[in-house]
Amino acid sequence: MDSDRKIQTAKAERNELEYTGQESRYEAARKLTREAGMGTEAAMENKKPKPGATSRLRDRRIPFRRKSALAAILTVGAIVWLWPARRARGDNLVVYLPNARQLVPIQIVDNTRYVPLIKVLSLVATASVLEEKRGTLKLSLGDDRLELHDGNNKVKIDRHDIRLLNPVRVEDSQWLVPLDFLDSILPHLTTQIIHYRAGDERIFLGNVNTLTFSAHLSPISNGDRLDVQFTAPVIVQTASTNGNWVIFLGDKALMPLEAQMKFQSRFISGMRFDDQDGVPKLIITPTEANLNFNPSMADGGKTLQMDVTQAPTPPAQAATVAPKVPAQGATAGTAPAAAAAGQPATGATSSASNAPQAPGASPAAAAAAPVLPVVVIDPGHGGSDAGGHSSDGVTERDLVAAFAERARAALTATRKVRVVLTRTGSSDPTLDERDGMANLSHPIAFLTLHAGDLGGASPAIAVYTYQAPSQPAPLAVSRTLFVPWDEAQQAHLARSRDLANSVAQQLGHIQNLEIRSPEAAPVRQLRSVDAPAVALELGTLAPRQDASALTAAPFQDQLANAITQAVLALVQGAS
């Protein structure tokens, strides 16, 4: 009886505790029940869930809503984790070398800027890959050994570990390193002097004399004067593009203290430094289109004075419209009107004159100093479009890019023309974008460079002018304001033929080079160029033979010089 009473008491207490939710005491009561010698039957009976116990157990489970939310979070997390990294083409890293400049394309992966590892290393030393497997790359640079791991920010140099701010990545079989590689690791791999400011998109390698500048804005009569003071004399050229004034700073290596400046001025809204195409320049943005721009050099070429004044003319006479860039991918439209504030304005050098302005002059026409004519060079293909290739892996894209660079250097060295390249680095503008770039520059000549199969084994070159597929009659000499985009070249066919003959004649002076007589061919790139335009095709670039003869530097220099002579003849004929 005593035992039964104990059991009843323990049961009552346990039930009570179960309702009140006191778990520890509930467990103690269960223990007491067992100790009280409760039989199996009674124990089984007690295992039956009580109404209160069931609701409690339900409460102790994770609620369905929470489960759903948890599953959703896990799913979203998995998607985010597995989602491919966002990639984009960024700007270029401009590499200033003592006698050259190179552009290294920057890729943006998940908002971090990366540069191709091998290309960067090749700037300072010859790198050879020792081993590449399972996300690990081992390289040898002289006496140094470099080890990188995909997705890891730790880089091993010999026996030392250096951590980057962001992990190394492999994209499209290309090893990419974040930009901080340039100041954290690159100096360990070379004895060359390296100037690199964290975050910048330019690096100075070797004994490069760098300049910098400061700017000061002051009011003058009827306008503002912007003084840009350089740390050494510079020779500048000015132009006007898209309503901005562009000051080309020559071949100097500039390291701006501030890349962008904004002004509280009625006339100039800002100035920024840009060297993304390898050409350092200042771009000055006026507050409105109808302003006079008068640049001049002072202080022995160390100070550029730019007077921006209000043109004292009625608004009706000052209706100068900045040219608009054609929409990307546009296949039909109109060639830009011939006269607009977008053409090169002045070749203001240290002796640039401060000529008085004609009333109502546009920004482009304001600085009436001698104008340097523009030559547009279009290296064919680009980006992922490699064009043709040779047996030794030389692609048309790379061959013509190198050739274009030599031609640009030869032409600019004459100081008689300015050169615009339609592409640099790994960019690949569309055919219409290239023609649009050319037309905005109002060039004196347009050269598109290609390479292909010209049959023979020895170097050859063919020169082409444009011929429409259906061969329509050329337009009359008198042109209307608007010309159909597809027919922009028609009015220049005669001058294009003269240019082709001149180029072929100059190329004829090169020994062991077969010259094809200039022909008219349906070259798509020439169709919409609103200037004398020719296409040059180097040969033979075909899979059956190597291209060593075409890539030789002396050969390319000879071609570049011949083109330069032909262009200079055109310039002299035009002047």
Place this chain on the structure above:
Amino acid sequence: MSRRTIILLLVMLPVLVVGSLYLRSLVRWAFFERRRPPDTVARAQLDQAALQASAGPTQTVTLYFPSYAEGKLRGEARPIALATDPADRVRQIVLALIEGPKQGTGSALSASADVRGVFVTADGTVYLDLSSGATGDFNPGIESETLAVYSVVDSLAANLPEVKRVQFLVQGQEVDTLDGHADLTAPFAPDTSWVESGAGAGQGESPATPSSGQTPGLGTSGNP
């Protein structure tokens, strides 16, 4: 049915629907679509039909193939039993060009190129729809593409007087260029300046004349 089960079913229902649609398309692709005659087979049948549709006697046609060493087109005579339909005749000549030269000149079009369709309009414009093989397996360049284009245009114009212009299409679409160089945005008129001077039909035979009773007009030969 408890509330939880209903919610679960509501969530699972779209998943099941999407999954079943995907499975359906997967099954179709794996078991049915592959068994259908592919496009290439249909084109081969059309080519075969065009080549066999010889209503007239065998004629000697002049085919122009590129000679890359000279940068010109060189004529080559070839006997072909031309069909009666203008579109079939165009197809026959283009297929003969794709087949390649027999006298040592270069090929005009890639051997992997194919004719997807031919449409001849009343004004003599031929719409020639080539497969992507015409551009994919091609050695690009200004000269090679120009010669390829005029090889077709001049060969058609020389043998089929009703052909006045040729508009090239690739995979049924208008394209900017053949492979980055030759302007294909407009129909091509024949241009004999690309033909090697003094080069005739190779074997001294005259180019083919159209079969009697053939008048320029609308004709089509395309894929079903």
